[in-house]
Amino acid sequence: MPKAKISRSQIIQTSLATLAECRTLDQFSMRKVAATLKVDASTLYWHFENKQALLQAMADEIASQITFPDNQRDWQTQLTQLFRTIFAVYTAHPHAAELMLETIPASKTRLTLMDHIMAILVTAGFSETEANEAMTTIDFFLTGLIIDLTREQQFRSEINSKQAAYLHDQVQKMHQITHDAKLNHMQAAVQFRNTYTAKQQFEVGLKLIINGLLASKS
Amino acid sequence: MPKAKISRSQIIQTSLATLAECRTLDQFSMRKVAATLKVDASTLYWHFENKQALLQAMADEIASQITFPDNQRDWQTQLTQLFRTIFAVYTAHPHAAELMLETIPASKTRLTLMDHIMAILVTAGFSETEANEAMTTIDFFLTGLIIDLTREQQFRSEINSKQAAYLHDQVQKMHQITHDAKLNHMQAAVQFRNTYTAKQQFEVGLKLIINGLLASKS
């Protein structure tokens, strides 16, 4: 029994490191991970069924870093704290939000997390239906926000590659059209996005949804 | 001046038809579009700068089918009607939601639409900030919902390809873990998703957010 050159968890760690150096999720490839590990690409297929399986494992690894809030506090506080943690974890790992979106929550870690979010709401007196709706709404909001913002940030920083240059032009064009067509509300929106940080936008959106929940309760 | 074999709009139409036959967005390729048009793949690059540009054009084409609601009605009705139209248009075109997510709204069509949504809210008395938050929240919710649901639907219908089979297994596994670990709230969530249609889930989520807006107003 010869010692294995690489382990499953080693692949996951290296994959996350490799992903961190990719500008977009689809630049992440099995071949790049293999190259970093100094292993043939086909070797990875002994450890993982396919690329999707590796992505799922990476998503789980990230999700496992999310900790649960103190359950003595009221539901608004618990929910806010928990989603703040999720926000922090997602922003700490490049492309984490996209990874979650492209991946099925078929692990105990992720399912337990979702169950916990719903538990907070159900314990607070919401129905299962309301809890499910609230959870997915917040989750999609959070995921969408992060994906959108990281995209724009990358355009601002990198003009090296042709692809980045094209996308940068599109952002410029967006501002141009907004200005020329006198779309005043969009102009306000753009300015709003430029002055607020991602964290601030997250807080304000989360508050809106929680307020909505509060209202539906009474 | 020889007559052009193909036109820009012809490419866009064929692309949408080609996309409709792809099970996932990343199965959509320039080469497939070219093959359908009986043209060399490189020809497309005379009409479009790159793949991203074609995707943007496709997204615009879809977005142009969204009509605005009667502006005599109150803001809740207008907002609900408009997003119902968006929901209908997104579900009519396979992968439309993903297309919107992967693409920058750098066209007059899409920017005007966004401006209109904000205008409804600002006219109703919300601040630009609140309007922007509400718009993005609803948009992300809608996009996320559609992407999630279409994914699951595809798994249920197709077991042909190996890729689909793997994802189908993951969905199974998700149910299994949920059951075994007694994640009761998740179980309720799964059941909820199985009995409700996409449209119903959309309606209920939209109502929640609008109620939140109503509450924040008073």
Add this chain to the structure above:
DNA sequence: ACCTGAACACCGTTCAAGT
């Protein structure tokens, strides 16, 4: 049990050359 090499069937994109 774990890994390699070569191969297959794909991609997006470029560019000289054709009409």
Add this chain to the structure above:
DNA sequence: ACCTGAACACCGTTCAAGT
């Protein structure tokens, strides 16, 4: 102005063969 062919540098995945 519009299109082609060939080429480049990539992909994910499989599978017989090695240790």
